[in-house]
Amino acid sequence: MARIVQFDRTGGPEVLTLRDVEVGAPGAGEVRIRVEAIGLNRAEIMFREGAYFDRPSFPSSLGYEAAGTVEALGQGVTGFAPGDPVAVVPGFAQSRYGTYGDLVLVPATAVVPRPADVDPVQAAAVWMAYLTAYGPLVESGQVRPGDHVLITAASSSVGTAAIQMARHIGAVPIATTRGAAKRQRLLDAGAAHVVVTDEEDLVARVKEITGGEGVRLAFDPVAGPGVETVALAVAPGGTLVVYGALDKRPTPLPNAQSYPALSTRTYTLFEITMDPERLRRAVAFVNAGLAGGSFTPVVDRTFDLADITGAHRYMAANGHVGKIVVTVGREDADS
Structure with missing residues (x-):
């Protein structure tokens, strides 16, 4: 039994x-x-x-x-x-x-x-954490060395994996958390910057960090109305990826009248795990990161x-x- x-x-x-x-x-x-x-x-x-x-x-x-x-x-x-x-x-x-x-x-x-x-x-x-981060950060090729990546709700297992993966690529991870209690732990996890959204203006802080440009990729599991604020932190030509729905309210689609030109898309790790060839590549990438010490x-x-x-x-x-x-x-x- x-x-x-x-x-x-x-x-x-x-x-x-x-x-x-x-x-x-x-x-x-x-x-x-x-x-x-x-x-x-x-x-x-x-x-x-x-x-x-x-x-x-x-x-x-x-x-x-x-x-x-x-x-x-x-x-x-x-x-x-x-x-x-x-x-x-x-x-x-x-x-x-x-x-x-x-x-x-x-x-x-x-x-x-x-x-x-x-x-x-x-x-x-x-696997849930690193495969979820792998798709938008690696498989799509959207993140390059030197790019800034915004990782919202970054204290999750996916968030900490995304921080490490961005570092591995050579990108600059910017983590968000609602309260200051998790700030140091996110810095210890590898975040280059942490924005405490209950205390700081997200868009202003991101623009300050990126020299006014914004991030190349925003990786968000929250969705809901707050996605409009996240979109404002994305650089022109950048990408907003929504991979969850922690906020159950309707999620507006950012439009060209209020935002810089950006790509928006939803994402699920099943895009990787249900495709044998993509899963093979992802497993090889993650295992190499584990073996090399980049991923812990x-x-x-x-x-x-x-x-x-x-x-x-x-x-x-x-x-x-x-x-x-x-x-x-x-x-x-x-x-």
């Missing part, structure tokens, strides 16, 4: 329950993984609440990321063997698969090798699997910087 987190109705963290579940053998194209660590993401909060684009079917599992070892392979799966250290990337629907458990089934297309020198906690903190996932705090509700409450409180990781203890692994 496996220990799997499930829920039977949408709602707060209290709907999550750790249960004994028969996982069974992997089907064609699937891998069964003995999980050691699980990376948490805000998408899982939204899925649990019924506010995600993918809706749960009860009883529902959840989770996009994990690190562990291969236990069994389904028909047609090649390139892995039992005992291999691996990680799971977000390349599937949570309504079909989930990673919150000590033994899980996932599609082989979402499994990547885990370098021997990357421990499970670090590996569980990598920022792990804010770890929780035990038995305290999954506490982990979700901690994430919802929004006081963390970087990734929240759930570890699978010996008592779970031996169940």
Whole structure:
């Protein structure tokens, strides 16, 4: 029997329950993984609440990321063997698969090798964050050495990954945070500048930093009416990428009457993870950054699997910087 987190109705963290579940053998194209660590993401909060684009079917599992070892392979799966250290990337629907458990089934297309020198906690903190940042900052070729990059809500795991990726490219990351409490931690994470939006005028500060020009790329997970302010911080000919919807209010489209000429687009990491060739390039790029020391996932705090509700409450409180990781203890692994 496996220990799997499930829920039977949408709602707060209290709907999550750790249960004994028969996982069974992997089907064609699937891998069964003995999980050691699980990376948490805000998408899982939204899925649990019924506010995600993918809706749960009860009883529902959840989770996009994990690190562990291969236990069994389904028909047609090649390139892995039992005992291999691996990680799971977000390349599937949570309504079909989930990673919150000590033994899980996932599609082989979402499994990547885990370098021997990357421990499970670090590996569980990598893929959602770095693949999300990779698309706009690297794959599109929009960011070049010397460019300024504005990273809003930068204390998230994606934000800290984007800071490191901008640095790796040779760009200048400008991070934003609402309150001053996270300023130093973002500087420690590699931000060249931090704008505290509750205390500073975002556009004025960005123009000051960039010599009046603005940023080449703005990378925003918030959306909503505030996107208009972010757009004003973009240089003429620059790009505004919206990759989330933390603000549920309608998001206006910046127009030429009020803003400099800029490109605007939405983005999701599934553009990378659902395309085998793009995923191959992304995995090679991120693993090279990990091996070279340019990329070091920022792990804010770890929780035990038995305290999954506490982990979700901690994430919802929004006081963390970087990734929240759930570890699978010996008592779970031996169940």
